[in-house]
Amino acid sequence: MKRKRGENILLTGTTGFVGGRLLRELSKRGLSPRCLVRSVDKFRRNFSDYPADCVFEGDLFGSDTLRKALEGVDLAYYLVHSMGGHSLFDVAQFAERDRWAARNFVRAANKAGVKRIVYLGGLGEIADNLSKHLMSRHEVADILESGLAKATIFRAANILGAGGAPFEILRYLVERLPLMVVPRWVDTRCQPIDIEDAIAYLAGCIDHPATEGGEFDIGGPDIITYREMMLIYARVRGLKRVVISLPLLTPRLSSLWISLLSPVPAGVVSPLLEGLRNEVVCRENRIRQILPLNLTPLEVSICKALVEVSRGPGRLASLQACFLTKSCIGQRERRLL
Numbered sequence: 001m002k003r004k005r006g007e008n009i010l011l012t013g014t015t016g017f018v019g020g021r022l023l024r025e026l027s028k029r030g031l032s033p034r035c036l037v038r039s040v041d042k043f044r045r046n047f048s049d050y051p052a053d054c055v056f057e058g059d060l061f062g063s064d065t066l067r068k069a070l071e072g073v074d075l076a077y078y079l080v081h082s083m084g085g086h087s088l089f090d091v092a093q094f095a096e097r098d099r100w101a102a103r104n105f106v107r108a109a110n111k112a113g114v115k116r117i118v119y120l121g122g123l124g125e126i127a128d129n130l131s132k133h134l135m136s137r138h139e140v141a142d143i144l145e146s147g148l149a150k151a152t153i154f155r156a157a158n159i160l161g162a163g164g165a166p167f168e169i170l171r172y173l174v175e176r177l178p179l180m181v182v183p184r185w186v187d188t189r190c191q192p193i194d195i196e197d198a199i200a201y202l203a204g205c206i207d208h209p210a211t212e213g214g215e216f217d218i219g220g221p222d223i224i225t226y227r228e229m230m231l232i233y234a235r236v237r238g239l240k241r242v243v244i245s246l247p248l249l250t251p252r253l254s255s256l257w258i259s260l261l262s263p264v265p266a267g268v269v270s271p272l273l274e275g276l277r278n279e280v281v282c283r284e285n286r287i288r289q290i291l292p293l294n295l296t297p298l299e300v301s302i303c304k305a306l307v308e309v310s311r312g313p314g315r316l317a318s319l320q321a322c323f324l325t326k327s328c329i330g331q332r333e334r335r336l337l
């Protein structure tokens with residue numbers, strides 16, 4: 001039987017925000033990678049025509065499915081995290097589950113002779129009393145690097161795009177609250193990156209041997225505080241918003257009301273918010289020499305995400321967003337949309 005181009009690549013996390021977009025990008029490049037998914041039904045909602053023989057149903061905890069999915073694979077993308085869950089116990093145990101899943105994956109990849117693993121983790125320095133989530137992202141990177149395959153580790157702060165947790169939290173907060181009373185983290189600096197730029201790095205690294213076995217920080221052109229990000233969103237949407245920081249407000253309390261306001265589950269909001277106290281800014285920019293990109297400015301990322309949201313069904317508020325967006329942004333940004 002003739003092998004499809006890309007059949008020696010395995011993608012995990014394709015029912016998620018990053019993995020799903022990476023699959024689209026690789027498909028555009030004429031590749032049909034294998035996909036390991038926990039639910040084929042969920043996968044089919046977005047990829048109804050994807051070749052059935054490239055889809056493997058299973059969990060990263062199951063050795064049997066992993067063995068089958070990794071057979072003949074040279075390069076595997078690890079785009080999975082365990083935040084969320086159905087019970088309070090699940091929510092609290094995400095780091096343990098992520099450790100277990102990564103170890104299982106490395107064992108299976110070693111056995112299958114996988115040559116390369118590409119992982120997208122988080123920015124933030126260990127010396128900076130990292131949150132449990134950011135610590136766990138670093139731990140997964142270490143586990144993946146400990147295997148026989150050469151690991152490419154990308155480290156990113158918030159990735160901005162419609163449907164991704166960071167953008168959806170930002171959108172729901174700013175859209176719904178004229179006055180935002182938030183904890184101290186609102187003045188932490190971060191370096192968000194547009195989802196298309198992150199995907200360009202993830203997909204592009206395949207063709208660049210210089211990225212094998214290396215760690216790369218990826219970020220957009222803007223280094224800003226979360227307060228500035230909220231105000232930029234408000235400006236793009238033509239909304240008047242006031243942000244007040246209240247040091248006594250705990251991240252736990254704020255994650256409670258943010259999860260009530262946004263569609264992002266509390267089990268994801270809570271670890272993400274805990275991480276907002278940590279500065280997430282690139283330490284180095286080596287990737288820009290290897291894979292030069294015209295990085296997307298924050299305002300344009302927000303506009304693009306709003307336009308994408310407005311194309312979804314039944315989103316009246318966002319149609320208005322789209323209109324305001326077009327009238328607010330400049331010529332250069334409009335060309336990029």
Ligand SMILES: NC(=O)c1ccc[n+]([C@@H]2O[C@H](COP(=O)([O-])OP(=O)(O)OC[C@H]3O[C@@H](n4cnc5c(N)ncnc54)[C@H](OP(=O)(O)O)[C@@H]3O)[C@@H](O)[C@H]2O)c1
Pocket residue numbers: 012013014015016017018019036037038039042058059060061078079080081082101120121122137156157158159160164165166
């Ligand atoms: N989004 C960001 O802003 C951001 C920023 C920096 C780094 N990253 C990294 O990017 C990667 C992907 O994040 P994302 O935002 O795309 O997350 P996401 O939308 O929540 O997707 C997570 C994916 O992981 C899958 N998954 C979870 N546990 C699994 C398991 N045990 N076995 C198999 N699959 C499992 C999920 O499958 P189900 O659909 O079945 O749940 C889903 O496809 C993560 O490594 C994350 O740390 C993301």
